[in-house]
Amino acid sequence: MKVIMLMVKLIWRTAVILSCLCLIFVNYKANQPMSITEAPVGMTYVEFIQDRLDAAKAIQPSQCGWGMMLSLASLGPVYSVLYTEAAIHPGGFLAKVTAPDPDIPTGVAGADWAEIPDIWWGVVERLSWTMLGEPATYGCKFRPVQFKSE
DSSP states (O other): OHHHHHHHHHHHHHHHHHHHHHHHHHHHHHTSBOOOTTSOTTOBHHHHHHHHHHHHHHOSSHHHHHHHHHHHHHHHHHHHHHHHHHHHOTTSHHHHHSOOOTTSOOSOTTOOGGGHHHHHHHHHHHHHIIIIISOOSSSOOOOOOOOOOO
16 A cells, blocks of 8 residues: 555656746746747747737727637647647658648657757747738737847
């Protein structure tokens, strides 16, 4: 019984540590300038999301802008993991059943495990920009991204 309790504690502590490390990584990357070439130079992901929240307030009907934000929040995590996996293992099952998308990174097949977090973050940025930053010809038409570097 003690061995089982020890294993449960070990698994719990490992999960907590990994969760904290993930939060630290996301916080760090979100406050660095975005790597997307279309983004204004020096704009961080946090500033981008703040700008998009302000833009969502101005869209009519208002449900459209908030729907896009909710869509990113709910689908973004799933697609970022799916696209990262498809890019790293292009011959795998997920790559075969995933529709082609320009947000799937190229040239990262067989990436080392230490490169995966940066690849994943790049996918998060690209998906966010595609959903909320690119000018739309139909659907929700957010205003252009506004950024004032200091």
